[in-house]
Amino acid sequence: MxxxxxxxxxxxxxxxxxxxxxxxxxxxxxxxIRPAYLQIDQIGQNRFNVLWRTPILSGMRLPVLLKFSDGIKPVTEQMERELSDSVIERNVIESPGELAGQRIDFVGLQATITDVLVRVSWLDGRKATEFVRPAQPWIELSDRQAAWQLAKTYTTLGIEHILMxxxxxxxxxxxxxxxxxxxxxxxxxxxxxxxxxxxxxxxxxxxxxxxxxxxxxxxxxxxxxxxxxxxxxxxxxxxxxxxxxxxxxxxxxxxxxxxxxxxxxxxxxxxxxxxxxxxxxxxxxxxxxxxxxxxxxxxxxxxxxxxxxxxxxxxxxxxxxxxxxxxxxxxxxxxxxx
Structure with a gap:
């Protein structure tokens, strides 16, 4: 040939x-399409650091807001920092009980084509990492995750990254x-x-x-x-x-x-x-x-x-x-x- x-x-x-x-x-x-990122780390009894990172696409910030379950409230002022490719927000929240099982809604995510990677860690070593899709813009937090589930999450991210x-x-x-x-x-x-x-x-x-x-x-x-x-x-x-x-x-x-x-x-x-x-x-x-x-x-x-x-x-x-x-x-x- x-x-x-x-x-x-x-x-x-x-x-x-x-x-x-x-x-x-x-x-x-x-x-x-870069995913948004939500990191929640336990720092004390029912208190958690929250890092919410949203990408800047075509010069515009991703229009998505976090909405926690009733009873979860912020205990510090929100700090915001704008980078060249994203906006980072930080604050501390307090949960009335165990955070596992609580729900987080990503208001506005359904109108985008952006996923959210959510990672939660507890002081006792428990960790969970999951993806949230625009088709289902909410998550119920889990405190149990096998290694294969974590691998599945990042494999999915790799597939989406190359195809997009x-x-x-x-x-x-x-x-x-x-x-x-x-x-x-x-x-x-x-x-x-x-x-x-x-x-x-x-x-x-x-x-x-x-x-x-x-x-x-x-x-x-x-x-x-x-x-x-x-x-x-x-x-x-x-x-x-x-x-x-x-x-x-x-x-x-x-x-x-x-x-x-x-x-x-x-x-x-x-x-x-x-x-x-x-x-x-x-x-x-x-x-x-x-x-x-x-x-x-x-x-x-x-x-x-x-x-x-x-x-x-x-x-x-x-x-x-x-x-x-x-x-x-x-x-x-x-x-x-x-």
Whole structure:
């Protein structure tokens, strides 16, 4: 199979899927949806520190308010601090009895697409971590949680992070367009996976760090780079990237790993949860990524079975989308640096 013919056939299959989320990609400027975070720590008899962190999306604070069960009351003034990507509120509450079993409502959450990660800890060592969804914007606190439940929570976070990270998915699309065979695809995706797993671990454990704005610009540039390589492929030219896509995938995968880490650290990950959370989150990212790749391959096979004959422009649309969105995001994010 030639590079050109392989690219065209793969491009046809990717077209429908890419167009389906193109509007969403542009609207969110390729930023993943960061969850809100609620941390409640017992500090005394029926007294708890409360940290409520809400993300700032498109320059606006998430319009969600906390509403505790009747009887739970604040005992200190609320302190608020605004960061570049979120707003943090702190205060102390007092419960008339055991906090487990009490209900918290997240007023306004149902009108958003943002989840809330809730973590509660007691002085006797009990801990619980759960997700709250917009479809059910409330939670009844529990004081019992098995390790598998915690792992499930962070695995879900990883899956959602990659599936809502349109820039990461578009990079994977670019890789799939330039590979010439199934073997090359497996090798390339594996290299990307290994690379971003390395930097995800290093960043989460605190051994490496990249500022968010330059990182986002660099990730956009990696997508633009693949767009250029797709055009070179169509022209029948060659390059180091087209001959060895797995090496380029590994190099840029190191960069994307820092982006994945932001999704894990943005929720204020407690140090005690890091080992299990890191493993589960990475597994979730891989599940989401493999599901995305398999979906495209299944579409490919389905269209071949149907002997679908698309117009010529459809074969090239995915490549142009990769390059155009990569260019748009690169310019947008570079301007944000200044």
């Amino acid at each position: 030639s590079h050109a013919s392989g690219s065209c056939r793969t491009g046809v299959l990717l077209l429908g899927f890419l167009i389906s989320f193109l509007a969403a990609c542009v609207c969110v400027s390729a930023h993943e 990270g349109f820039d990461h998915l578009l990079f994977v699309v670019g890789l799939m367009i330039i590979v010439s065979s199934t073997r090359s695809l497996i090798k390339t995706i594996t290299a990307f996976t290994v690379a971003h797993s390395i930097t995800l671990g290093l960043a989460t454990l605190g051994y490496a760090w990249v500022p968010a704005d330059p990182l986002n610009a660099a990730i956009a540039l990696s997508i633009l780079f693949l767009g250029v390589e797709v055009v070179r492929l169509w022209r029948g030219q060659t390059s180091f990237t087209l001959r060895h896509p797995w090496i380029v995938a590994f190099a840029f995968g190191l960069l994307h790993g820092f982006g994945f880490a932001s999704g894990l650290t943005a929720v204020g990950l407690p140090s005690s949860d890091i080992p299990l959370a890191l493993l589960a989150f990475n597994i979730g990212v891989e599940i989401g990524q493999l599901a995305f790749v398999l979906l495209i391959l299944l579409l490919h096979r389905a269209l071949r079975a149907l002997q679908f004959d698309p117009p010529r422009w459809a074969s090239y649309a995915p490549g142009y989308l990769v390059g155009s969105l990569g260019a748009f995001w690169t310019i947008e994010r570079t301007l944000m640096l200044f």
